[in-house]
Amino acid sequence: MADNFSSIVLAAILGGALRFLLLRSDYRQYPTYPHGYVSHLALGFIAAALGAVALPALLEQEYVAVTFLSLAAQQFRDIRSMERETLTKLDARELVPRGEHYIEGIARTFEARNYLVMGCTLIISATDLWLLRECSPWLRGCGLLLTALLLYMAVRNVMEGKRVEHLATIRPGKIIFKGANVFVDDIHFMNLGLDEAKAEFLKKGMGVVLEPKDIDASATLANIGQRQAIAHICAKLLGIYKDVDTPEFTPLVRRDVKTGRLGLLIIPATRDWDALLDAVKRVPVLEGSISRPSRSKAGRKRGDYEHQSQ
Amino acid sequence: MSTSLNKVVLATIVLPHSKDLVLSGGAGPVFVAANKEEQQRLALYMSRITEGVVHDLENGVLVVVKH
Numbered sequence: 001m002a003d004n005f006s007s008i009v010l011a012a013i014l015g016g017a018l019r020f021l022l023l024r025s026d027y028r029q030y031p032t033y034p035h036g037y038v039s040h041l042a043l044g045f046i047a048a049a050l051g052a053v054a055l056p057a058l059l060e061q062e063y064v065a066v067t068f069l070s071l072a073a074q075q076f077r078d079i080r081s082m083e084r085e086t087l088t089k090l091d092a093r094e095l096v097p098r099g100e101h102y103i104e105g106i107a108r109t110f111e112a113r114n115y116l117v118m119g120c121t122l123i124i125s126a127t128d129l130w131l132l133r134e135c136s137p138w139l140r141g142c143g144l145l146l147t148a149l150l151l152y153m154a155v156r157n158v159m160e161g162k163r164v165e166h167l168a169t170i171r172p173g174k175i176i177f178k179g180a181n182v183f184v185d186d187i188h189f190m191n192l193g194l195d196e197a198k199a200e201f202l203k204k205g206m207g208v209v210l211e212p213k214d215i216d217a218s219a220t221l222a223n224i225g226q227r228q229a230i231a232h233i234c235a236k237l238l239g240i241y242k243d244v245d246t247p248e249f250t251p252l253v254r255r256d257v258k259t260g261r262l263g264l265l266i267i268p269a270t271r272d273w274d275a276l277l278d279a280v281k282r283v284p285v286l287e288g289s290i291s292r293p294s295r296s297k298a299g300r301k302r303g304d305y306e307h308q309s310q
Numbered sequence: 311m312s313t314s315l316n317k318v319v320l321a322t323i324v325l326p327h328s329k330d331l332v333l334s335g336g337a338g339p340v341f342v343a344a345n346k347e348e349q350q351r352l353a354l355y356m357s358r359i360t361e362g363v364v365h366d367l368e369n370g371v372l373v374v375v376k377h
Contacts, residue, residue: 196350
């Protein structure tokens with residue numbers, strides 16, 4: 001029993017550390033303050049403890065303990081709604097909102113990371129119980145650390161989703177005015193009546209064209225949530241030349257209905273082409289927007305995709 | 311929770327020669343500007359006040375719409 005106890009403690013600590021490593025704070029803004037970290041780390045440690053207890057409990061033939069795992073799953077499902085609620089409330093006060101699609105993706109990831117930690121701790125605890133328990137404490141510690149590190153790298157690589165650069169060729173576009181209408185190359189954006197706003201767009205505006213690489217990419221990029229995510233991330237990374245009373249400077253992503261190409265029109269705070277193109281490339285493809293019409297016969301005959309090579 | 315009128319014309323600013331193009335009815339006031347400069351200025355003020363975007367119908371009529 002004492003042996004199991006040390007195994008549980010070791011696996012739980014390593015699992016908790018794994019949750020800490022998976023908790024990254026960047027331009028996504030949340031969590032940043034210690035309270036945000038504490039709530040996620042606490043749940044992460046609980047997940048790790050559950051994963052660590054499962055195998056020793058089975059070995060001791062304590063089957064009731066294993067059923068507690070299902071109770072935990074219910075607990076973690078609440079994380080998703082908690083995240084969704086918090087982020088939706090914050091989103092209402094963003095100059096360029098994330099959009100519901102993006103929030104749903106983030107909330108889902110937060111929930112899934114706890115299951116991941118639980119699974120990883122299970123593997124760590126299995127490695128400890130079957131391979132390392134008889135080894136010297138030093139070797140045991142190093143072995144477990146190495147397992148945790150390998151799991152971390154695997155999780156990071158496997159869980160990494162696609163990015164917009166995988167779906168589309170991204171290139172700078174030219175901002176043109178035809179009368180009051182603003183275009184990036186030949187993609188229409190909006191009608192602008194103020195001469196002052198037109199001058200700002202011509203002087204400081206930047207246009208990007210995204211050419212989808214296939215039918216599926218075209219269908220995925222057409223999703224409004226996906227387009228909002230592109231606008232949000234570009235605005236977040238490059239800064240935005242806009243306030244509440246200048247809605248005409250809101251970054252827009254519009255679609256050319258004939259070819260499925262997307263255009264992005266933005267006035268960033270920093271006028272840096274490399275940074276803007278890089279920002280668009282790094283936008284995650286949202287799970288909810290992925291669609292694969294090419295898998296069906298009818299989908300392959302869609303007319304809204306017409307690849308135009310440069 | 312705030313309420314606002316979106317996708318509705320909140321104000322119309324016309325030049326004297328195009329004021330007959332706007333009939334009565336619909337939403338928002340119609341302002342007649344003396345010249346193009348004044349029209350632009352009124353449109354700018356109205357867009358800042360209403361947090362709307364100014365659109366040009368290209369016949370001397372500017373409308374302010376909140377999106």
